[in-house]
Amino acid sequence: MIQSKMKWKFTYNEQEDIGPVQDGLTPLTQQLLFRRNITSPEAIQRFLHPTVDDLHDPFLMEGMAKSVERVKQAVEAEEPILVFGDYDADGVSSTTLMIEALREAGAQCDFYIPNRFTEGYGPNEEAFQFAADSGYAVIITVDTGIAAMHEADVAKQLGIDLIITDHHEVQETLPDAFAIIHPKTSTEYPFQELAGVGVAFKFAHALLGRFPKELLDLAVIGTIADLVPLHGENRVLASIGLQAISHSRRPGIQALREICGIEGDMNEETIGFTIGPRMNAVGRLQDASPAVDLLLSESREEAMEIAAFIDQLNQERQKIVSAIAKEAEEMLMDQGEELENVIVVAKEGWNPGVLGIVASKLVRQFDRPAIVLGIDAEKGQAKGSARSIDAFDLFSNCMEVRGRFLHFGGHAQAAGMTLEVDQIDALRNDLNTLASQKLAPDDYQQVLEVETSVGLEDISLQQIEEVNRLRPFGMGNPKPLFHVKHTPKEVRLIGSKKNHLKFQFQQDQAKVDGIAFGMGDLYSQLTPSDSLDLIGELGINEWNGRKNLQIMIKDLCVKEWQLFDLRGSKHVEKNMEIPHGQHYAAVSFHGSEDAPHDLPVLTVDQFEEGQHVDGLVIVDMPSKVVDLEALLQKITVSKVYVCYRIEDSAFLKTWPTRDHFKWFYGMLRKREAFDLNKDTELLAKRKGWDRSMVDFISQVFFELEFVKIDNGLVTINSQPSKKDLQESVLYQQRAEQLRIEQTLYYSTYTELKDWFTQHLNKQSKIVKEEVFHGL
Known part of the structure; x- marks a missing residue:
């Protein structure tokens, strides 16, 4: 058995009533929408086809009208405005968007982003003093400022009108600013989960008096990169923003495309894993201004130069993260x-x-x-x-x-x-x-919320396209996770470090690849017959024009007991790993003291009734099958490793039939004597027998008192008792040895697994499964 590393929360009920399937939807799409509490035709239409008409009036936000009026006054009076931003992707895109909106409105403006290392997060007194000394009459914060109580007082003392636009959590006291534009301080505003760039976009909309579609390619960066819930207005900005950034003519965006090798339309993963990290990298290592300069750039040459610099910073950032993470892990382990x-x-x-x-x-x-x-x-x-x-x-x-x-x-x-x-x-x-x-x-376990179970035959290109109708995925609208149960046709290690798993699943005409990143350590814990329960995301891997269906595996488990076939292997230790925290024990039926990984070697009697062993290692074969059967009934196990070898095999020797015994006895009666030392080789060669068979027949006859043996000379007993071959202990032992070898050594993997399954304690095969229903 392999335990799942995460907690699986099945959010569905097979009997749930999702209602009649609406026009244009498949049952799967309606089922996924139902679990997102999107049930009415109107809600479904808004979710699947978001438009700008779904956005709210920006003037519903408190402080908006007052702030717009103050900016217009500054434009008329030619008062310079400073945009005070933040150094992450949301802050950088917010700063860029606000600068472009102010310039469009005719304002004299510039931006200021604090240095993470010398100034820390958020507004600070020194920066505000610099703004006052530079003649700025208005400061507009973006993606920051809601906790700047002292700085708001400083601005007032300096005669600066401070307008705070932010989305971070509101603390007990609000800053005494000229105005605060924040969804969570606006009781009349219908949506409270905007990113910082979303709030800035609403401000731009209000200031310009029109919907600023040319700023959507900026709005989508912060909305997705800052991991705000992608429903309501965020879904609109993300959805139409992805269309906008995919076709953006902005030199900075085009330079990023080229540097990062982005082809075709962008999606939420492009922003989350490619664009966002590079925007973040600048402020993580130095002053974040180059990221804003890139997005504001109107020159392709300049944009390419800045983009290359930012990409280099991102690579440096990755190395630093790796080094610090390793140090932190070592500190915790120590x-x-x-x-x-x-x-x-x-x-x-x-x-x-x-x-x-x-x-x-x-x-x-x-x-x-x-x-x-x-x-x-x-x-x-x-x-x-x-x-x-x-x-x-x-x-x-x-x-x-x-x-x-x-x-x-x-x-x-x-x-x-x-x-x-x-x-x-x-x-x-x-x-x-x-x-x-x-x-x-x-x-403390990570939770995986499972949307539904699907059979391998149900996974198709059409189904995956149906799932993608719910994009963009993110916080509040996670990419659906599916449960699949199947035995892989093939499992192999992939990656330069061989730390990932690739499965190939096949049923009839259905073929699906499974990719499990970072799960290479499970390779030695899998067996050929394992039926896997796995949770993953459905996707399409396109390579050289071919589309392959795949499931990106997040977690997996094996609910049944497992058999590891290491019969005859000379590399048992190499092929057997003992998972941390699991109880493994070896059993010997013949007093062996050697076991892989120096495991304790016990006799059958040393195992307690009802004892559970995570891994039972069988180092030699019993003399009687019933001895192993008794052990398997006595204990419960999750994994069985058969590691025994045979030095003297009965199975590979010719097994004499009754006719062989009859012929040999008849030959003795004719010859009256047979010299085992001189005549065995000749007889074996003439009859095509194994030499050991001649010895065995002779010993059985001797035990049954049919013959006498004196210094290798076999003669007929003149008064033999009437006995059957089965009465010979030697014959019974050889028959039992043959049966043991046939059953436990020379059987196929499937035959051996079936035999163990038949004799295992029933509790070894019962899976106690916890199912979490989020209904």
Whole structure:
């Protein structure tokens, strides 16, 4: 058996009533929409065909009218406006969008993005003083500012009108700004989940008095990269924004396409895994201004130069992340104890710009919230990022210990913070206490929400195209996960490091490839007959014009017991791995003390009744089949490894029939004597027998007292008793040995598996399956 690493939550019920299938939909599409609570014809139409008509009036947002009026006054008075942005993909695209909207409105404007390393996150007093000294009368923040209480007071003292546009979580007190444009502070606004660039886009719409479609290619970057829920207005901006960016003539976008090798239309994965990371990389390693310069550039040559520089920074970022993640993992492993509920690691010299990515890696690896901090020894401060699991709301829990931080902000699943170094241990203790109070053991498992089960024969190009009607996928509209149960035709390791698995599934004419990234360690734990239960995403792999159906596997399990056939192998240890934390034991029927991996070798009597063994290693064959049958009934097992070899095989020797015995006895009666030492070789050659068969027949006759043997001379017993061959112990032993070898050694894998299945304790074959219904 192989346990799943994640918690599978089946969100469907086979008996659920999705209603009559509406025109233009397949049952699968309607089923997927039903689970997203999209049931009415109007809601379905809006979801599958989002348009700009589904967007809300930007003036419903509080502070919008006042802010637009202030900008228009600045344009008329020729007062310069400073756009204060953030250094991530959302902040960079927000800054670019706001600059272009202000320029279109006739404003004199420029942008300012704080340096992550010297200024930290969000508005700061020094930057505002610089703005005042430079003559700026208005500052508009984008994707930041909702926690800038002190800075708002500074702006007021400096005579600057501060307009805050943001979408981050609202804290207890709001800044005393000229105006705040934030969905969650606007009681009349119908949608509260916009990204920072979404709020900036609404501002541009209101300021320009028209729908600014030319800014959609910017709006889609932050909307998807910032992982906001892709429903409501975000779905509209993402959907039509993907169309816009796919056909964008913006030099910066075209340069990114060329540098990254993007062909054809872009989708949410292009933004999430290609464009977004490069936009983020700039601010992670240095000042983020080049990312804005790229998007604002009107020159192809300039754009190509900046894009190449950004791509180089991204490669450097990847190396730094890898190095820090390795150090953090080693620190956690060196603790030697069970991991705490919340991981908090800190070290001097770690680049604070990439610590959010490192935290994400730790969350995926250890299935628990992670805070990763870089220590500045001169300031005595630690600065970093946090990522969390679904069950632990980072924002609300950190707000319970807000006093530990110098600065803090973020969302339920991601946050940034600065604190004094001497507060790190206290923070670790506080958060671990909160987690122990609020979380159950299975909360630490990643949850996979399964949309439905499909048979291999049901996976088709048409079905996958149906699933793609729900794109773009993301937060709030996850890519559907499907459950498939099938035995693979082939399993092999792939990748330069052989750390990925590729399965080939086939049933009749249906062929589907399965790709399991990072699961190469399971290769040695799989057997040829395993029926896999797997959860994955359906997709199409197109190569050289050919389209192959595939399922990207997220998790898998084997619910049945497994047989590992290592009979006769000289490389048992190499082919057998013992998973961490599992109980393995070896059994010997003949007193052997040797077992792979120095496992304890037990006799049958040393196993307890009802004992469970994860892996039972059989190092030799029993003399009687019933001895092994008794053991299999006595214990429960998940995996059986047959590792025995045969030195002297009865099966490979000729087995004498009754006619052989009859002929030999008749020959003795005629000759009266037979010399085993002199005549055996000649007889065996003449009759085509094995020499051992002559010896065996003679020994059986001797045991039954049919003959006498004296120094190898066989003679007839003048008064033999009447006995059957079956009464010979030697004959019975050889028959039993032959049966054992036929059953346990020379059988096919399938025959051996069937035999074990027949004799295993029933509890070994019962799977206790937890099914989580999110109904």
